[in-house]
Amino acid sequence: MKGLLLLSGGLDSSLAGKLLLEQGVELVALHLESPFGCDTTADTMARELGIPLIRRPKGDRFVEVLKNPAHGYGSVKNPCVDCRILMFTLGREVMEETGTGFLVTGEVVGQRPLSQKKQSMSLIDRDSGMEGQVVRPLSARLLPETAPEKNGWVDRNRLLSLSGRSRKPQLAMARAFAFSHVPSPAGGCLLTDDNFRERLDDFVRFDDPPVVAPLLRFGRHYRFDDAWVIVGRDAHDNEMLDTLIADCGMGFHPAGFNGPGVFFPDPLPHNMEEIATGALRVFGKQIPEDPLPLEAAHGGDRYRVSFSSPAEDSPWRDAEHWRSHWRR
Ligand code: SF4
Incomplete structure (x- = not known):
């Protein structure tokens, strides 16, 4: 047997x-x-x-x-x-x-x-x-x-x-x-893994669907009241998140300049434009003048967009605002 x-x-x-x-x-x-x-x-x-x-x-x-x-x-x-x-x-x-x-x-x-x-x-x-x-x-x-x-x-x-x-x-x-x-x-x-405890706590607390589970392993995660934002830390994160987000959200990549990918699992926040550009201004280096040329990735499609950055005094341009919502 x-x-x-x-x-x-x-x-x-x-x-x-x-x-x-x-x-x-x-x-x-x-x-x-x-x-x-x-x-x-x-x-x-x-x-x-x-x-x-x-x-x-x-x-x-x-x-x-x-x-x-x-x-x-x-x-x-x-x-x-x-x-x-x-x-x-x-x-x-x-x-x-x-x-x-x-x-x-x-x-x-x-x-x-x-x-x-x-x-x-x-x-x-x-x-x-x-x-x-x-x-x-x-x-x-x-x-x-x-x-x-x-x-x-x-x-x-x-x-x-x-x-x-x-x-x-x-x-x-x-x-x-x-x-x-x-x-x-x-x-x-x-x-x-204790390093994922906060992300897992959020996953349970927000009753996230199974399709977003694989996202937890990549990038830096930020949970705001009405938005979950993931910022790629390196090329590997950007690549993995780009693939995974196709089924469950939307991503933005810098087009023609260096900076992290910014990803939004569903449900998408109404102010994605200012969050994405704010993240690029906080986490990127040598970000060009507005409007920022980006490549949007959604449901397997890719297309060019150009977004204006939030005002100088917006919380989305404040590194401390991001840091206080960082989920380990
Ligand atoms: S949760 Fe399941 S897979 Fe993970 S350590 Fe426990 S028994 Fe093993």
Whole structure:
């Protein structure tokens, strides 16, 4: 019976897969993509393990979980218990498609305070309809025997009893298995990153739609009463935001002079013209005289516009006004 490995691309899930492969268990990997576009090395690690990889979006259901987590948040804005219930539920659906008979995860008892306590693990298994069907090779000997172990599909005696937050045993195992790529022990989940806390808080507070979720990773974000403005920090930000905003807002780029891209997620504010030119005057260098020639990008179309800057005493030309609305 094949197993379905939930492969985040981090060290623990990769090692969990390796432990089962070493005892001859056949695996298919499933990577569930966050709408926030978290960094991942899932492709690299599936190649390292030599197993096929299926990618599926966590989708809008994940955004709902983020906004209303029945079991609360972890240390940042990470609704880990509800997220795992969703992941196991999605995994169950893929098990049916792939003819795999159980789930495999890289969870370690006690590693995360919210979702990796024994009690939380059994709640997650129950609420996702996966009770007794989830093998956690790194901590299996500390947990009740699962159906795949009872059925002899997995040899419990060759599984481990790791617990706690230390990653030293995992790093030693990666060396022993001679992994050519050792992923970072810390996962790439944006929701656990304290640097994004304010943006995530806003995303929940303003009840933003899922389509704008990927924008959170790029640029400097400013939230005013009736406008959300993103200013590119560099060429990479400008390029990424330009692509992403096509589905969910409007962007302005300097035409023929240097300066940042200025992006407005929907709903568009009525005074975009003065906000965009104000941002260019505050964040740009050597901005030409008015009217400013800009390239507007909207819904896949691009066209030239020229806008006048706000008056000298406008708050949109005041760096402090922008700074006080900056969202980390
Ligand atoms: S760290 Fe992120 S991806 Fe992992 S369970 Fe928590 S919210 Fe979900």
